[in-house]
Amino acid sequence: MKYTGGAVILFGGGTEVAVAQTRVSTREVVLAAVGLFTEYGFERTTMDGIATATGVSRRSLFRRFGSKEDILFSEHDELFTTVVRYLDASPDDPLSAVRSAARMVFQGYLRDPGITLPRYHLVRAHPRLRDREVAMTARYQSAFSHYLTERVGTGLSLASGVVAASVIAAHNHVLRSWLRDPDEGVDAVWARFDDAMAYVSTAARPLLEPGAGAQSDRVLVALYPSGTDNGEVLRRIGSALDSDAT
């Protein structure tokens, strides 16, 4: 055994410096792996390479992370469990809770650009990693959907699935734009995120209202320019109701 504890690694220069400490933290390993991936490509980077670069044995890497891909997404997994716990403990209005949860996920990306940004470029380049990333967001979507179904009733499971998918889609929409252009100001990104969430919430709210699931109910959605006179709106809705009379 060469190391009795952790190691701080400097790569890029090729020199490795090991410092005896407690143990190599997960974050250190992830950062080192991300660096190797972006420099040499994902598949051309071997677990042996990561092992020698971090000072953690190949065997221990597999034990702690499970697989080479899992190194890239390990902190993402932690975030997921955090978000799920948060949801389970949310007695609030379900839709608001889901919005907050989505906000936590978004925050998880913004908080750690040193990992999420290079990972984004890796994910774009390798279909395999892309699938993995997609699977992650699908896990969030599934968690949101189950949470909503549980809170608003099983009669609205379809609506819950649609709303969860919409929230995730809006989240990813803003997230991708930031990943493509991370130089945008943080405030501006958050503003666009909140706008997107408000947008999708407005559209989703009525779907989750009690009684909205019954097929015998009717939903009326009217859309009109902001300049339209209220009376004109009422006239149009009235005619729509007449033509839709049962």
Place this chain on the structure above:
Amino acid sequence: MKYTGGAVILFGGGTEVAVAQTRVSTREVVLAAVGLFTEYGFERTTMDGIATATGVSRRSLFRRFGSKEDILFSEHDELFTTVVRYLDASPDDPLSAVRSAARMVFQGYLRDPGITLPRYHLVRAHPRLRDREVAMTARYQSAFSHYLTERVGTGLSLASGVVAASVIAAHNHVLRSWLRDPDEGVDAVWARFDDAMAYVSTAARPLLEPGAGAQSDRVLVALYPSGTDNGEVLRRIGSALDSDAT
């Protein structure tokens, strides 16, 4: 070389019968592989095993399918390209075209229960395969989203993403229920599928209307029980408009 052409395989009895023909069809290989997977489990089934069971060499299996997982999802890939081609050639109302495309996907599952049903159980059992399945639906969602954005204008890209996600969610909702209980009548399944599509279309349509993207516009969503008198609906909407007056 042992075989000059295709092979028809009977497994379960363990006997393999090879018949000289053109070449082992993709479908035959997939069915054989699915049989082995369900019988022995996915990871315990080796490519060597599939090779000997089908009469196709291990090397050719990799060449034709790419990987062990890809054998399971190969016909799914074909369907995807078909759907994308269909979308590209659809000059219709974009939302209707997406609905039709979703219908094609659903049909793709119902048409071939001999593959999709055992695959569903495999996917449920193995997280890795589940990720793969999720990635497939994400590809559809992405294709739908891009198609919608292209047709309704880039100003509605967020709306396109949300609508695509909603359509996929509704599709998957009905699909999963069928996969769980495939004994349900085909007509009933299609009825529920069409209901779900109508449901999500109704909610999605206004999001894609021209001008809906501008923030200065207002959207009014009214929800009321089916028994409500039209006049009462108008009164409620009128009061809502008054309280929302700019």
Place this chain on the structure above:
DNA sequence: CCGAATCATGGCATTCAGTGCCAGGATAGG
């Protein structure tokens, strides 16, 4: 009908991810 070019196939060797097994050192607990 035949020769040549192209392509698909199979066999072989190699790399590397992932796992089981075991030994040694660290740590906690009595």
Place this chain on the structure above:
DNA sequence: CCTATCCTGGCACTGAATGCCATGATTCGG
């Protein structure tokens, strides 16, 4: 101080995936 438990690393092995090459099949021009 001794022991039980846990974490780590080394070793060996399976199997997926790929590159290379030879061979057989197919197609096409003559």
